[in-house]
Amino acid sequence: MIKMENLDNDIKTIINSAYPYIKEFNPAQKAVIESGYLDDKSNYIICIPTASGKTVLGVLPALKTILNGGKAVYAAPLLSIQNEKVKEFKAFEEHGINVGKHPSNSDLSVMVFESFDALTRFSWNVLRDVDTLIIDEFHMIGEFTRGPTLEAAITRAKIINPGIRIIALSATLKNIGEIEGWLEGTCVEHDYRPVPLNKEVLDAEMFNTKNKNDVIVKVMEKTIKDKSQALAFVSTRRFTESLATYVAKKINKKINKEQRERFKEVADKLLEVPKKKGSLPTSTCLKLAEAAEKGVAFHHAGLFNEQKEIIEDEFRNGNILMITATPSLMYGVNLPSKTVIIRDHTRWTSNGPQPIPVFDYEQMSGRAGRPQYDDVGYSYLIAKTMDEAQNLQEYYVEGEIEQTNSKLVDNKDAIYRQIIAQIASSLSKNLDDLTEFFGKTLYGYQMSNNPSMSLFAEDSLRYELESALEFLLQNGIIRATPEGLKTTDFGNLIAKSNYSVETAVKIKEYVSSIDKINVEEFIYALSETPDLPLISFKGRKSKDPVRDRLSEAGLFAVDIGNPEATTVSLIEWVNERSEYEIENKYNVYSASTRRSAYEASRLVKFAKNTSEVLGNYSNLKDFDFLSARLYYGVKEDIIPLVVGVKRLGRKRARNLVKIFGNDLTGVSQNELQQVEGIGPKLAEKISLFINN
Numbered sequence: 001m002i003k004m005e006n007l008d009n010d011i012k013t014i015i016n017s018a019y020p021y022i023k024e025f026n027p028a029q030k031a032v033i034e035s036g037y038l039d040d041k042s043n044y045i046i047c048i049p050t051a052s053g054k055t056v057l058g059v060l061p062a063l064k065t066i067l068n069g070g071k072a073v074y075a076a077p078l079l080s081i082q083n084e085k086v087k088e089f090k091a092f093e094e095h096g097i098n099v100g101k102h103p104s105n106s107d108l109s110v111m112v113f114e115s116f117d118a119l120t121r122f123s124w125n126v127l128r129d130v131d132t133l134i135i136d137e138f139h140m141i142g143e144f145t146r147g148p149t150l151e152a153a154i155t156r157a158k159i160i161n162p163g164i165r166i167i168a169l170s171a172t173l174k175n176i177g178e179i180e181g182w183l184e185g186t187c188v189e190h191d192y193r194p195v196p197l198n199k200e201v202l203d204a205e206m207f208n209t210k211n212k213n214d215v216i217v218k219v220m221e222k223t224i225k226d227k228s229q230a231l232a233f234v235s236t237r238r239f240t241e242s243l244a245t246y247v248a249k250k251i252n253k254k255i256n257k258e259q260r261e262r263f264k265e266v267a268d269k270l271l272e273v274p275k276k277k278g279s280l281p282t283s284t285c286l287k288l289a290e291a292a293e294k295g296v297a298f299h300h301a302g303l304f305n306e307q308k309e310i311i312e313d314e315f316r317n318g319n320i321l322m323i324t325a326t327p328s329l330m331y332g333v334n335l336p337s338k339t340v341i342i343r344d345h346t347r348w349t350s351n352g353p354q355p356i357p358v359f360d361y362e363q364m365s366g367r368a369g370r371p372q373y374d375d376v377g378y379s380y381l382i383a384k385t386m387d388e389a390q391n392l393q394e395y396y397v398e399g400e401i402e403q404t405n406s407k408l409v410d411n412k413d414a415i416y417r418q419i420i421a422q423i424a425s426s427l428s429k430n431l432d433d434l435t436e437f438f439g440k441t442l443y444g445y446q447m448s449n450n451p452s453m454s455l456f457a458e459d460s461l462r463y464e465l466e467s468a469l470e471f472l473l474q475n476g477i478i479r480a481t482p483e484g485l486k487t488t489d490f491g492n493l494i495a496k497s498n499y500s501v502e503t504a505v506k507i508k509e510y511v512s513s514i515d516k517i518n519v520e521e522f523i524y525a526l527s528e529t530p531d532l533p534l535i536s537f538k539g540r541k542s543k544d545p546v547r548d549r550l551s552e553a554g555l556f557a558v559d560i561g562n563p564e565a566t567t568v569s570l571i572e573w574v575n576e577r578s579e580y581e582i583e584n585k586y587n588v589y590s591a592s593t594r595r596s597a598y599e600a601s602r603l604v605k606f607a608k609n610t611s612e613v614l615g616n617y618s619n620l621k622d623f624d625f626l627s628a629r630l631y632y633g634v635k636e637d638i639i640p641l642v643v644g645v646k647r648l649g650r651k652r653a654r655n656l657v658k659i660f661g662n663d664l665t666g667v668s669q670n671e672l673q674q675v676e677g678i679g680p681k682l683a684e685k686i687s688l689f690i691n692n
Helices: 009-018 027-034 054-067 079-095 113-122 124-128 138-142 147-160 176-183 212-225 237-254 257-276 283-292 305-316 358-365 386-397 412-424 431-439 442-448 454-474 489-496 501-513 519-527 544-552 562-574 579-586 590-613 620-632 636-644 649-660 680-690
Strands: 043-047 072-076 108-112 132-135 165-170 185-189 197-203 230-233 296-299 322-325 339-342 346-349 352-355 377-383 478-481 484-487
Touching: 009 054, 009 079, 027 054, 043 054, 043 176, 054 072, 054 079, 054 132, 054 165, 072 079, 072 113, 079 108, 108 113, 113 124, 113 147, 113 412, 124 147, 132 147, 138 147, 138 165, 147 412, 147 431, 147 442, 165 176, 176 185, 176 442, 197 212, 197 386, 212 230, 212 237, 212 339, 212 377, 237 283, 237 296, 237 322, 257 283, 257 305, 283 296, 283 305, 283 579, 283 590, 296 305, 339 358, 358 377, 358 386, 377 386, 412 431, 412 454, 412 478, 412 484, 412 489, 412 501, 431 442, 431 454, 442 454, 454 478, 484 489, 489 501, 489 590, 501 519, 501 590, 519 562, 519 590, 519 620, 544 562, 544 579, 562 579, 562 590, 562 620, 579 590, 590 620, 620 636, 636 649
Parallel strands: 043 165, 043 185, 072 108, 072 132, 132 165, 197 377, 230 322, 230 339, 296 322, 339 377
Antiparallel strands: 346 352, 478 484
16 A cells, blocks of 8 residues: 555545555655645646656545546647556546546546647536546657647636636756746646666777767667667657668677567568558658567658557567667657667757757657666766767756747747637637737736746737737638627638648648649649648658659659659558558658548548638549548549458459449358458458348
């Protein structure tokens, strides 16, 4: 049992059964509990290091609220974290607590920031039922893409439900006073880390090697001796692959027979993924499997989702010695390891390579040391020379993290979307209302509390809002009426979607300019919107095949970049090419084709809805066909089959048509079973579909 006198017995019972490995709270957790935050009704910001057990500190007030008949929302930045937490919290259901993803049907709901934001815009009655809001990874409020959404959602939640209590869980923040002031809360800080962390900068000179990768090999040799694991962060997808291949080759001789057998099983699982999807393994898959056979895997957005899951699970099970990853993994799933290696301290941006923030260095380092397994964690930042190592030591290891500042105004799309949200939900009817709302955001608070800005904070804000309003009026998203500003039907469509305003406007311009849909041209238009996940080139090989395929479709591009690679991949996808064929022909990361195609299919539905609200009904059926073609990866003739027979898939559907023609009436179940991959169950489903 947990030795914690301050906790109610019923909460203690739940925590003991859901977290049996917690024998007692650590010093950071004790400090927070002893601060009285469970009994106090005010807002709290809890700042403790990564891996210090923040989740439980969020769970305690949530449980207290629920046991008193209330509801709690646990907000997290990413879907992967949402799924992880839902799984973790399901243990509470034994105690009669309903866990889910929406507060309308759960006592404790885990929501991503965007879903919580939607709650503050459209579901006020549900929002008013929420008593406690726990925000995980609260420091992301200073991040460019998700920060503004979180900031505006908190601001709106406080207006609509003034009684809501906020518990923000965060890594260390620098400008705590400011954040406390804005949230009207109290901060509890503690620097205890259950697993002590050793941070070092290593350089190639001290190991007498020419390059950083050889330093990593040395670290890996120590890790293997230690029987532990490592995570290595590099700046690009290509580097994750080259580093994994390099290390795998170098450590090959250090691996014993029993390990080899386990690693081989992992490699086979990774190769099974494309086969199950009806594609031969791509060259990326083969490269991944080859490295995995030696205990090393790379992890990036260009892999099949199932492959990423296998890598994460097998790493947790100890069947992978090292993962090389892009920095996006630092915010994703919970993948701690004893050693973290940060090879690249720069990151590619639109302005060329830029140094990573100290905050990100801390987040990556924080992954070192697994609370239930290790008694120490190691974080190694790699430099080329001793001089560079000295600079990195001062800047990162001894340096201070950056201020957490609102990015609301830097992110134009965030301003547009929040103005639309305010007007659509009738919270703001004019410029004064908008100025008042934005004044309550973290941005407004930071401006008016900054001595050098406070004098013209409001004027500056009004100017930003005026120019944003002008854009929204010009593009038919909002309109002026005698009762005040209102959203148009098109504006309401944007408000209900998660798409950026730029995407919506581009789609509106496209559907307004056409008489008939040209599939290739439309796919190209979608690939140029910010909301379509792009398929990227793998390396510096010739881009001519992409250029040639575009011109074959009557499309001409000056620059050949990822939007063009995506366009061509999706054109090939709807013509029933496999990932293997796409990757071989165009040298792209084709494993992400399905994800792009799925999102493109949703964008086509949005285009159809846009067409309807504009009063243009002539292409609606064509939108439906294209949406289905993208979703299933098929030509038009087999859409009815793949839509009508669940789990049939495009490959078997095409085989059926090849053998029996487009009219399948009169084909018996026995004949259907002669087609490869069709068993009795599927034959019965097809037969039912044909004869209906």
